[in-house]
Amino acid sequence: MKIVFTLIILLCSYISISQEGKPRNKNSYTVIATSGLNLRPQPHTQSTILAKLSYGTKVIQQKETTSTTDWIKVTANNQIGYLYKKYVVPYNYKFPTAKINSDYSLLLPNCTCFENFQYDPELNWIGVHKTKKENSFQVQPISFSYYHQKATIGTEVCIEINSDNIPEFIIGSKQPLSVEQAHYSPPFEDIDKSIAEALNDDFYFSEDSNELLYCYNNRDIFLTENDLRPRSIHWKGDINGDGVEDFIIKYGEKMAKLVLILSDYSGSDVAYIKVAEYYFGYCC
16 A cells, blocks of 8 residues: 555656656746846845846755845856845746737736736837826837735735836837827726716627627627626727727736737728736735
């Protein structure tokens, strides 16, 4: 019996390792500073720079005998040094985040317990800013970084922008984007019977089936998300410059996400495609 039990444990271990490809190192970390992170021989910013580690670089933590709560001692590229700890995440974070379309990403400039690691240097990154003019927006190229910090419960990942001009949201795209006049809408649960009127006479929501419909040229286009109730139109307006409105829709509440939905207009007909998601919600 003891031999059988041992064999079962070994088999389970083998399956676990096989599914991952190789066993994970619990002392490994990943660099999440999008512009790179300096490796230094001492744990302070006045120390010389040994190397600049690019976004996504894997490092191995070394045993530390001194008190360096803001820094982590690592081995990287056969060098030993210190990294500023807020710009690395432990091995067990989902990095990078799987995307539904490699040509697009959607981010909010906030903190969340979800791992929205979507940075790609090949994408053009823009911030969409609300102007003083009603329903008017402007876009600007934007630089940002991720950082990792303790939260009330557990830890969270935040987006850092070195500017006082914080955008409503951030989009990464392989093609240039322009944002035209847009609108916000109230959450669906705050609307009584005048849903169509409140959503500019082109959206329809069924409370019974949780179905969200968009009416375009007398044709119903379903914008429903499986298992998540649509909550609000976070943003609507032309993003990809084809003259047809695009959307960012919030689905869910405790487990929630924003979905970027772009129009694909051929000149005679239009289709809508989900191209990017941003996850957020309650962390407990």
